[in-house]
Each structure stands twice: as structure tokens, then as C-alpha cells.
Amino acid sequence: MRALFLLNPRDLGIILTYRCAGHCRHCLYNCGPRWPDEAMSAAALRQALEAALTWPRTPQVHLTGGEPFFYFDLLLEGARMAAEMGIDVYVETSGSWCTGEAEALERFRQLRQVGMSAVLVSCSPFHAERIPPARTLRTIRAAQQVFGTHRVIVYRPEFLDILQRLGDDVERPTPLSRYEEVLGVDGARQVLWEGYGLISGGRSGYALGHLAPGRPAADFAPARCVGELLYAEHSHFDLYGHFIPAFCGGLRVGSWRDLGAVIDDFQAERYPSLVEVLIERGPYGLYEMARDRYGYAPREVGYAGKCHLCVDVRRHLAVADDFDELRPREFYEHIE
Numbered sequence: 001m002r003a004l005f006l007l008n009p010r011d012l013g014i015i016l017t018y019r020c021a022g023h024c025r026h027c028l029y030n031c032g033p034r035w036p037d038e039a040m041s042a043a044a045l046r047q048a049l050e051a052a053l054t055w056p057r058t059p060q061v062h063l064t065g066g067e068p069f070f071y072f073d074l075l076l077e078g079a080r081m082a083a084e085m086g087i088d089v090y091v092e093t094s095g096s097w098c099t100g101e102a103e104a105l106e107r108f109r110q111l112r113q114v115g116m117s118a119v120l121v122s123c124s125p126f127h128a129e130r131i132p133p134a135r136t137l138r139t140i141r142a143a144q145q146v147f148g149t150h151r152v153i154v155y156r157p158e159f160l161d162i163l164q165r166l167g168d169d170v171e172r173p174t175p176l177s178r179y180e181e182v183l184g185v186d187g188a189r190q191v192l193w194e195g196y197g198l199i200s201g202g203r204s205g206y207a208l209g210h211l212a213p214g215r216p217a218a219d220f221a222p223a224r225c226v227g228e229l230l231y232a233e234h235s236h237f238d239l240y241g242h243f244i245p246a247f248c249g250g251l252r253v254g255s256w257r258d259l260g261a262v263i264d265d266f267q268a269e270r271y272p273s274l275v276e277v278l279i280e281r282g283p284y285g286l287y288e289m290a291r292d293r294y295g296y297a298p299r300e301v302g303y304a305g306k307c308h309l310c311v312d313v314r315r316h317l318a319v320a321d322d323f324d325e326l327r328p329r330e331f332y333e334h335i336e
């Protein structure tokens with residue numbers, strides 16, 4: 001049986017910025033061009049990496065966003081610092097910045113030189129709706145040339161072929177409606193929602209919820225979030241100091257600047273109040289609490305999944321009160 005590590009992911013994403021070109025409909029962190037032009041400082045990035053080293057199990061780290069290539073000098077410095085500390089580091093990008101092959105090759109060469117170990121390129125119909133697929137393809141080619149094919153991960157590779165066949169012109173984004181035109185509504189649902197394995201958090205429950213059947217809140221009454229909140233294999237630190245578990249955008253377990261104290265509290269089962277509700281009673285418990293104490297009304301059209309329910313309730317609570325765990329605040333302003 002695999003050992004459980006409390007609040008100690010295997011893979012830690014460091015969100016250098018929430019700003020990016022995308023505003024993708026499936027984004028779990030509600031990133032996009034409307035976020036401030038802000039990035040983590042190099043000093044804070046060093047602290048975040050040092051905090052990661054204090055865990056009993058050092059995670060691999062991915063530098064991410066938003067779009068980390070928007071702040072290339074910081075990305076380069078982060079890769080250098082992580083490699084010097086002996087941390088396995090890779091970068092996650094959508095390739096939106098990649099308008100020319102020569103510049104891409106140069107950037108990847110610099111990253112490789114300072115110790116970046118791999119590149120993950122996001123590829124999906126949701127990205128392709130905002131970012132011309134040609135840029136994604138160019139990013140993959142350039143990264144493979146520098147890092148070799150085995151050190152370039154395309155997430156998800158099955159869409160590479162679909163995107164090239166479905167779009168009229170890879171230099172232009174492909175609207176999602178194209179999938180319905182070609183595959184029909186049911187086919188599009190299968191490819192887009194189930195095929196991608198969408199999580200209903202972030203803005204996806206709102207922007208893509210029509211692809212999944214709307215379910216009443218009570219359907220999610222059995223769900224609990226113990227695994228995601230206590231033992232997530234994948235978590236994030238962001239530029240504002242928030243430690244975000246699993247894929248729960250807009251929800252923090254505490255500040256990564258006080259990582260030791262946060263872990264001590266969790267070991268003693270002292271949790272932030274909303275986190276405690278989610279651990280013990282799940283998103284339906286949060287819904288009941290918000291309905292009874294804060295006048296939350298359920299969506300008549302239902303919810304695409306348990307995380308959609310959770311985000312919708314949190315969105316209400318973020319306005320109704322000042323919960324420290326509902327951060328960053330901008331997450332709730334950039335849902336739409």
C-alpha cells in the first residue's frame with residue numbers, strides 16, 4: 001500500500017502569474033489576460049523552492065501559470081535555482097507566446113542549459129479555441145529539438161491530430177462549435193467533456209457545463225474531499241503566497257510562507273473553517289452551510305460536477321463574508 005503524505009504533493013506547480021493569453025473555458029484557476037500584469041519575485045520564488053525542500057518527500061516542481069513564458073527571465077532564474085537546489089524542474093506552457101521558431105529554440109536552449117529537465121505543452125480543443133494550434137505545434141517541435149522527444153510531454157497528445165483535421169487553418173483558433181458541427185452534439189460531448197476528462201472546477205462548470213448533464217446539489221451529498229485537501233499528489237503554490245491543494249483553484253489551505261505551521265495545524269486536525277466543512281461533509285455540506293447561514297440559492301440548472309457545486313457556493317461566500325481560505329480574491333472575479 002502506498003504511504004500517505006499529509007499536504008506533501010509529488011508534483012508541485014509554482015504559479016508564477018495568473019496572467020495568460022488564454023481565458024480558456026476549462027481553466028481551473030480562472031487565468032487569463034484580465035489578471036494584473038504581475039509575477040512572483042525571484043526572491044519569493046527562491047523561498048517557495050526552499051519551502052518545497054522542507055517536505056519529507058521532495059516533489060518535482062513545474063513552473064507554470066497563467067503563462068510562465070510571459071516572464072521569461074523569471075522562468076529562467078527559477079529553473080536555475082531549482083536545478084541548483086537539486087529539484088527536478090519542468091515548465092508547463094500553452095505555447096501562446098510562440099510566434100517564431102528561432103526565438104522558441106533560443107528560449108528552450110537557455111532553459112536546458114540552466115537545468116530545466118522537461119517541457120509540458122498543453123494541447124486541447126479548449127486551448128485551441130483561444131490559441132492558434134500553429135503556435136502549439138511550433139512549441140512542441142522546438143522543445144523536442146532541444147530536449148528530445150522523451151522530455152517533451154504533450155497534454156493531451158490525442159488532440160494534436162484532431163485539431164489539425166478539424167480546423168480550417170491552424171494559424172487561427174478553432175471554435176468549439178466546430179466539434180458540434182462535425183461530430184454532432186453527443187459526439188462533441190464525448191470528445192470534449194469525457195474525452196478530455198474535464199474537472200468541473202474553475203470556470204469550466206459555467207463555460208462548459210452545457211456539455212454535461214446538470215445535476216441537483218443533493219446528488220453530490222456522498223462526496224468528500226479528504227484526498228484532495230489532505231493528501232493531494234498535485235498541488236500549487238502561487239505568487240501571492242497561497243498553498244492551493246489538488247486542482248481546487250480559489251481555495252487555499254494556508255500560506256506556503258508558513259508551511260511548517262500549516263502542516264502542524266493539519267496534523268492536529270485544526271483546519272480553516274471552510275476546509276473543515278469540505279473534509280468532513282464535502283461540497284454538499286458547504287452548500288448546506290451557505291444556504292442556511294448565508295442565503296445561498298441553488299442553481300436551477302444544476303451542477304456539472306462536485307467541483308462546480310463547490311465553486312458556485314464559494315463564489316457566493318466570497319462576496320458574503322471575508323473567508324481567508326477563499327483566495328486569491330481575483331479568482332472569483334474572473335470566473336466569467
Ligand code: SF4
Pocket residue numbers: 020021022023024026027028029030031032065066067094122127
Ligand atoms: S488553461 Fe492555461 S492557457 Fe488556458 S486560461 Fe488557464 S492557464 Fe491560461
Ligand code: SF4
Pocket residue numbers: 201224225228229246247248249251278283306307310311
Ligand atoms: S469539491 Fe471543492 S474542495 Fe473538493 S475537490 Fe472539488 S474544488 Fe476541491
